[in-house]
Amino acid sequence: MSNTYWDPARYGLFGNERLRPAIDLISRLPKAASGFSPRHIVDLGCGPGSVTAVLADAYADQGDDTPRIIGVDSSDEMLETARKRSENIRWQKADIATWQPDDQVDLLFSNAALQWVPDHSHLFPRLMSFVRPGGMIAIQVPNNFLAPSHQLIGEAGIEWRKEVAEAMHAARIMRPGDYFDVLAPSCDEIDLWQTQYCHVLNGPDAVYNWTSSTILRPVMAALPDDAARASFTAKYKERLNQVYPIRDDGRTLFPFNRLFMIARKRAS
Template structure:
């Protein structure tokens, strides 16, 4: 990502809801009882490190000397926050698009990060090349680009069509079958699935608060000035409140689609 300034506190406002997909992906991974005992684990786009810590807990012993777990993120703010979480994890600042491990990885994991990196038809085979034979690539990416929360960005940004249209292309994914085709030549097992979560949010403008820490970042950066950003935000919030109204108890339901994949590289 060209803009690597992230706010860990804002991103963590919906911690339990944001972690659900990562928890589900980790739960689907084989464990030691299944004969899978990774010695080198990497979390790409680790953010503030909370999911990396869940990975470490899922594979007991990952903090010992003979097992290496690495968290990688391009944001100084996220890495600074992660380093305060667990000193036994190797936190590294690097851009996913150019990152390379020092040695082959047993489990290459990424939760809600790779949609920010372009050209997945080349990126995924490249990442798979870093995985040892018999190792796993486990990915979750948002697949909510056709949802009202995303489509209303264009409506609210009609006064700045070129800037908004360009910024909206900052995050993109392929169709599930395209991922299958990109990785099938090197894999003997590919598990693809999609899930729609119905996040239960609280507070004022909760959907805006959710997307402002992720999807809206390139949009706000692309708008010409503070006046434009204020005008856009007012329009966007108004439309979101119509499409995602609070319920009688004050809570707001926010459906959100996500794409998952666990692929095993073919043993040598």
Template sequence: MSNTHWDPARYGLFGNERLRPAIDLISRLPKPASGFSPRHIVDLGCGPGSVTAILADAYGSSDPDGPRITGVDSSDEMLETARKRGENITWQKADIADWQPDAPVDLLFSNAALHWVPDHSKLFPRLLEHLRPGGIIAIQVPNNFLAPSHQLIGEAGMDWRKEVATAMHAARIMRPGDYFDVLTPACDEVDLWQTQYCHVLTGPDAVYNWTSSTILRPVMDALPDDEARAKFTAKYKERLNQVYPSRDDGRTLFPFNRLFMIARKKSA
């Protein structure tokens, strides 16, 4: 995914609809009042930094004695936007696939990013190695790959079947039970849950605008030329608007599934 250019403005069009899963994940984390006071927090795949700022606020980063917080992303565009923020956060360019911290981490957080990184059966044990004993890993990944929004990409891209299939394969996750199996050897506590959000979108081609800022980006990059992209886009928009019709008030309801996990690493 490092060759795909990300547009922070387009990604941020949906505001609270995109932030809500991250806020829900943060709300489930233990806080300093309960005795969990992380000194080193890392947000993997931090994007434009909006979620990192919420995470920082939850753990008192404005306090001089607050935790050290690092946002990690591979996109220059996203990090440029993040660095314009005023919070006391360190922004680091790195690919999650081979990222390593300079010191063990107390809270390793990632919202809607790890599905772009391959081979989670190997990735997760490696990430857990970077956690201190008793540290927490907290992850949210989209789990909407079987929904029409994603399946219709293949239908619209039948003329470029190989290119589209390869691009779509870049984003994938395991089954919930597989994450339980990969986390439990190193963790005492594993909490897994799934949520379906009903996002309320506005404007024409609402679902297309959502997917075009995320899952559709590698697909568009993989298509051979502008003519192919235009033909694909027309077909995809048409089918999306049939499956996700705009209501009389101009709003579109977009069900979207997400998988969450929080696990605490075993104490030494």
């Protein structure tokens, strides 16, 4: 996914809805008042930087211990937008799969990014190795892969079954218990939970507009030509609008599941 074009404007169409899970995750993190004052914070997959800015604000009131914050992303387009947001945050281009910090991290944060990185059973222990003893990770990943919004992609793309299946495999996560198992050897506090948000979207083809900025991107890139993409899009939109009908007031209800985890690395 590192070489695929990300459109910050299209991704930002649902800015409030995409920001809410990050705010919920940040709200569950301990702050300075409870004795947690991170000096080095990294936001992996920072995108346009909106979440990184919220994270910075959450730990801004630490006096002389104001943390160094780094936002990491592989997209030039996203980082260009992020750099306009704040000069106090260091923005770094890197692939999460191979990224490593210059020194140990106190808080390693990632919102809706790690699903694009393969092999979480090895990725998570690797990321934990970058966290200092007593430090924390805080991660949110979408868990909507069994919902109609995602399952209908395979139905609409049945003519290109192989290409679609391979593209869909680009985004994947493990079961909650699997994350517990990979974190438990190095962490003494692990908090896992799932939340379903019922997003209220506006306008026609609202769910398509949502998925087209995320999970559909590798699928559309994998289809053989413009004719195939047009045929797929027409079928997919039709089925989406049947399953997620637009209401008389012009709004569409879109249930969306997300998996959250916060873990503290064992001090010794």
